[in-house]
Amino acid sequence: MSGDPLDWLGRLGLSAPGQAALFVLAVLVFLPAPDVDFLLLRLLHHRSILTHSLLLPVLVWLLLPGLGPGAAAGAFLGVAIHLAADALSPPRGYGAVWWPEPFQSSLGRWSTLWLLGNAALGAYLAFAVLPVGEGWRMLALGVGLVAALGYGAVNERSVLAVLVCGGIVAAGWWAHRWWHPP
Ligand SMILES: [Zn+2]
Numbered sequence: 554m555s556g557d558p559l560d561w562l563g564r565l566g567l568s569a570p571g572q573a574a575l576f577v578l579a580v581l582v583f584l585p586a587p588d589v590d591f592l593l594l595r596l597l598h599h600r601s602i603l604t605h606s607l608l609l610p611v612l613v614w615l616l617l618p619g620l621g622p623g624a625a626a627g628a629f630l631g632v633a634i635h636l637a638a639d640a641l642s643p644p645r646g647y648g649a650v651w652w653p654e655p656f657q658s659s660l661g662r663w664s665t666l667w668l669l670g671n672a673a674l675g676a677y678l679a680f681a682v683l684p685v686g687e688g689w690r691m692l693a694l695g696v697g698l699v700a701a702l703g704y705g706a707v708n709e710r711s712v713l714a715v716l717v718c719g720g721i722v723a724a725g726w727w728a729h730r731w732w733h734p735p
Pocket residue numbers: 587588600605635639
C-alpha cells in the first residue's frame with residue numbers, strides 16, 4: 554500500500570506542518586465538492602441534500618482517520634463556506650435543496666435554513682475537530698477567511714457572499730471559543 558495516495562497523505566500528516574498542509578488542501582478540495590451532484594444528475598438533483606449537507610466531511614472524519622484531524626477540519630470548513638454561499642440564492646429550482654431519487658422533491662423554502670444551519674454547524678465542527686491549541690484556531694480562522702474572500706469574490710462574484718461566507722467562518726471560530734475558552 555506504500556504507493557497509495559491516501560497512505561502518502563497519511564505520512565504527510567504525521568508532522569504538524571503536514572497537518573496544516575492537509576488542512577489547507579482539504580479546504581481547497583471541499584470548497585467545490587458539494588457540486589459533484591452535477592456528475593450524478595440522474596440520481597441526484599442539483600443541490601442534492603446528500604452533497605449539500607455535512608455528509609461528505611463527516612465521511613472524511615469517520616472513514617479517513619489515518620489522515621489526522623487537519624483533513625476533516627478542512628473538509629468541514631470548505632463545505633461550510635460553499636453552503637453559506639448557496640444559501641443566498643432564492644430556494645427555487647436549482648436554488649433549492651433536493652432529495653435524491655426516487656423522491657426528487659425539494660425542501661422548498663426550508664432550503665435556506667438547511668444550508669445556513671449546515672454551514673454554521675460545519676464551521677463550528679472545523680474548529681472543534683482540530684488539535685487543542687490557539688495556533689490551530691488562528692490558522693483555521695485565517696485560512697477560512699481567505700477562502701471565504703476568494704470563493705465569494707471569484708466564484709460567486711458577490712460582496713454579500715464574501716460577507717456571509719466570512720461571517721460563517723468567524724461564527725464557527727467564535728462559537729468554539731465561547732464553548733472552549735483558551
Ligand atoms: Zn452548491
